[in-house]
Amino acid sequence: MSLLLPPLALYIHIPWCIRKCPYCDFNSHEARTDMPEAEYVAALIHDLEQDQVLAQGRKITSIFFGGGTPSLFSAKAIGDILQAAERLIGFEPDIEITLEANPGTFEQEKFRGFRLAGVNRLSIGIQSFNQTQLQLLGRVHNRDEALCSADVARGAGFDNFNLDLMHGLPQQSVADALADLDQAIALAPSHLSWYQLTIEQNTAFYSAPPVLPEEDILVDIQDAGFQKLADAGYQQYEVSAYARDNRRARHNLNYWQFGDYLGIGAGAHGKITLPEKQAIVRQWKTRLPQHYLAAHNKIPAAVGGHLNSFNGGGEVLQAEALPLEFLMNALRLNDGVPGDIFQQRTGLTLAALQPQWQELVSKGLVNSDPAVLQTTALGQRFLNTILASYIRD
Structure with a gap:
């Protein structure tokens, strides 16, 4: 099989x-002084200029501004980044452009500016x-700000928005x-991300763990929550993602x-397919903001043969690692992924x-039809067991 560009x-x-x-274990940093917004926007555009060749003639199908809190930046800054991306690579006509935002940073006029920026x-x-x-979660917003966020979003012109909601929180009961x-559903977002709090390394909760609900409470929350979401018209299509009206x-x-995706x-x-080299490359940019901002004048570093002065590292994915790399993403989807997608995007056959x-089929954990790589209902509950079968020694 040959790799095809996805x-x-x-x-x-x-x-x-x-x-x-x-x-939070994301690469986020408290803004103790004024953020260097203009300098960072210039760095982002320089970074994208150097990665432009990796598009290989493709236009961008979706953009996601993540963080941190991207909504701290001005609408002008976001607009400048989008204009550069469209100029350098180009957008598909129906491109989806998502911005992460926190209720504590919500101002309707500012968000109207984000909408006008694209x-x-x-x-x-x-x-x-x-x-x-x-x-307890250390959030900067309060209940009232959370409640009004949907109205602010709609008032700014957004009819498509997601609410992030966690469960299994410290001292949380099933009723809580x-x-x-119930409150999230009442706000009628087009999409809900409803997921269980996990304690990750390199976080304050890892150093001083809070008391979390016991396993039987977590199961009761999930079972009752699944039913509530389904009754409200939210279709679960991924482990923690629910959408209405197919949004x-x-x-x-x-x-x-x-x-x-370019990052x-x-x-x-980022993860990039290079058909001419029959290779799939993962790369990441230098991590600390001050080092990233200083990378304008660095000597470009090579990742998979590609030079970029912002590169922090990378790797070429070996063929034996690709089944796990593919399945740990694809099997999160309730509907799975067609088998031919596996072949086109890994360059491997289903063999x-x-x-x-086949062993997982015999245990009732995955679909027996090779045309669709999919877990069974039982397999959804034991996804880690399925993936462990593909971990190399």
Whole structure:
């Protein structure tokens, strides 16, 4: 099989936030002084100029501004970045452009500016509507700000927005978690990301772990929550993603279907297919904002033969690693991924998934039809077990 070029997305990382949350393990940094907005925008554009060749003639299908808190930047800054991306690479006519935002940074006029700049989707980090939980999570917004965020988004011209909501929070009961979910549903977003809090390394919660709900409470929350979401018309299409009216997150779907994406900004990751070299390359940019800003004048570093002065590292994915790399994304989707997508985007035949796949079929964890790589309902609950079958010794 030969590698084929998949769709191309763009991830843009803006690393500053008002305050670092104790559960957050992302590359985010508190903005203790004025953010160097103009300098960072110039660095992002320079970064993209050097990565432009990796588009290989493709236009961008989706853009995601992540962080940090990208909504701390001005609408002009976001617009300048988008104009540069369209000039350097080009946009598909129906491009999805998402900006992460937190309720504590919401001003309707500012968000109207984001909409006019080209952003057509928001992802709003609510996490909880419970004031006590918001304080335990270190959020900078309060309950009232969380409640008005949907109205502010709609008033600024956004009919497509996601709410991020966590469950399994410290001291949270089943009733508390479902009350949060009821409130989120009442705000009628087009998309909900509803996921369980996990304690990650290099976070304040890892150093001083809070007391989380016991396993039987977590199961009760999930079972009751799934039913509430389904009754409200939210279709689960991925482990923690639910959409109404088929407003699925196209940028995330590209990740899960093993598409390509450029990553610009401090610590941003990218994945690029190089058919001429029959290679798939992962790369990441230098992590600390001050080092990223200083990279304008660096000697370009090579990743997979590609030179970029902002490169922090990278690797060429070896053939034996590709089954796991593909499945750990694709099997998150309820509908799975067609088998021919696996072949086109890894350059491997379906035989590369054997004999593990057949053994998983015998255990009732995955679909027996090779035309669709998909878990069963049981397999969804044991996804880590499935993936462990493909971990190399």
